[in-house]
Amino acid sequence: MSAVPPQIDTPEIMVDADVLRRNIERMAAGVAAKGLALRPHAKTHKIPEIAALQLAAGAVGLTVATIGEAEVFAEHGVADLFIAYPLWVTERSGERLRRLAHRARIAVGTDSAEAARAMGAHLAGAEVDVLVEIDSGHHRSGVTPGQAVAVARAAADAGLRVAGVFTFPGHSYAPGMPAEAAEAEGRALAESARLLAEAGFDVTRVSGGSTPSALLTEAGPTTEVRPGVYVFGDAQQLELGRCAAEDVALTVAATVVSRHEGSSDVPRRVVLDAGSKVLGGDRPGWATGFGRLADLSEARITGLSEHHATVVFPDGAALPALGERLRVVPNHVCVAVNLVDEVTVVSGGEIVDRWRVAARGRNR
Numbered sequence: 001m002s003a004v005p006p007q008i009d010t011p012e013i014m015v016d017a018d019v020l021r022r023n024i025e026r027m028a029a030g031v032a033a034k035g036l037a038l039r040p041h042a043k044t045h046k047i048p049e050i051a052a053l054q055l056a057a058g059a060v061g062l063t064v065a066t067i068g069e070a071e072v073f074a075e076h077g078v079a080d081l082f083i084a085y086p087l088w089v090t091e092r093s094g095e096r097l098r099r100l101a102h103r104a105r106i107a108v109g110t111d112s113a114e115a116a117r118a119m120g121a122h123l124a125g126a127e128v129d130v131l132v133e134i135d136s137g138h139h140r141s142g143v144t145p146g147q148a149v150a151v152a153r154a155a156a157d158a159g160l161r162v163a164g165v166f167t168f169p170g171h172s173y174a175p176g177m178p179a180e181a182a183e184a185e186g187r188a189l190a191e192s193a194r195l196l197a198e199a200g201f202d203v204t205r206v207s208g209g210s211t212p213s214a215l216l217t218e219a220g221p222t223t224e225v226r227p228g229v230y231v232f233g234d235a236q237q238l239e240l241g242r243c244a245a246e247d248v249a250l251t252v253a254a255t256v257v258s259r260h261e262g263s264s265d266v267p268r269r270v271v272l273d274a275g276s277k278v279l280g281g282d283r284p285g286w287a288t289g290f291g292r293l294a295d296l297s298e299a300r301i302t303g304l305s306e307h308h309a310t311v312v313f314p315d316g317a318a319l320p321a322l323g324e325r326l327r328v329v330p331n332h333v334c335v336a337v338n339l340v341d342e343v344t345v346v347s348g349g350e351i352v353d354r355w356r357v358a359a360r361g362r363n364r
Contacts, residue, residue, distance in 0.1 A: 041228030068362025094122025120158020164205035280335030
């Protein structure tokens with residue numbers, strides 16, 4: 001992406017359409033070469049136009065985080081959706097899922113017998129697949145492989161159709177961890193799928209993969225991967241070495257509103273008009289800042305408030321001028337997109353479109 005187009009008022013999220021398409025096509029080709037299906041996680045972008053590009057490139061369907069996100073993408077014609085979350089289904093949410101199942105192929109997640117029974121009370125007989133979530137080392141939700149059969153049996157006894165297992169290798173989001181997380185994911189999925197098959201279940205879906213680990217995942221028994229961030233890239237992926245600077249498709253246009261040359265005890269810094277309300281506030285402990293400047297790699301964002309980003313520069317690096325417009329790479333792009341109503345699409349330095357973040361705020 002080149003300089004910020006003059007028609008943009010900062011702060012504003014920009015998406016480079018050419019880089020976006022390249023990222024989509026590269027992941028699709030890489031996953032297909034491994035004999036895996038690609039089911040991208042749409043919580044990253046929440047944008048129907050991007051979903052259409054992913055499906056056109058070969059994705060078998062989409063992953064979403066909530067029933068609300070599934071409803072939005074079903075409204076836009078997506079025919080295969082996996083809500084990769086251990087749902088607790090009530091009468092109201094069960095009715096929503098039943099309606100969805102008339103419009104698209106729907107799968108949901110569970111990780112306990114109790115949740116499976118609650119799900120069965122409202123979904124028994126519905127055309128909804130259930131996948132048991134496995135903890136492959138991230139230690140968030142999910143059961144151990146040895147517990148998968150008990151959860152699957154509870155789901156089947158409740159009248160649900162068990163299709164397989166899934167996991168999220170979230171511990172891949174740490175320095176040096178993507179390969180190790182991919183290996184742990186493969187072992188956990190293989191064991192749980194084997195145990196379910198031995199217990200008489202027809203295991204057709206074995207689902208894993210995150211952006212850091214997706215291209216490290218091997219087929220057999222894994223059947224599909226669910227990366228999300230790859231479409232845009234972000235500062236976390238840069239620091240993990242899972243993308244290069246030229247792979248970053250989304251940046252936040254920002255203006256220098258304050259500038260200080262500093263002194264022996266005061267840092268050399270500028271302040272941008274893009275704070276946590278557009279960049280998001282995520283910063284893992286290993287990250288070197290609250291984001292990166294796309295064109296000034298020596299700078300570090302050392303502080304965020306709601307509408308300010310403090311950017312520190314080392315001695316010898318030229319400070320940007322007041323009024324200069326810069327491109328900021330957020331740490332966690334999923335959070336940034338969910339903070340805006342639309343994104344500006346740019347190609348060759350020119351604005352070519354604006355896309356609505358249609359699933360923004362659909363948190364339930």
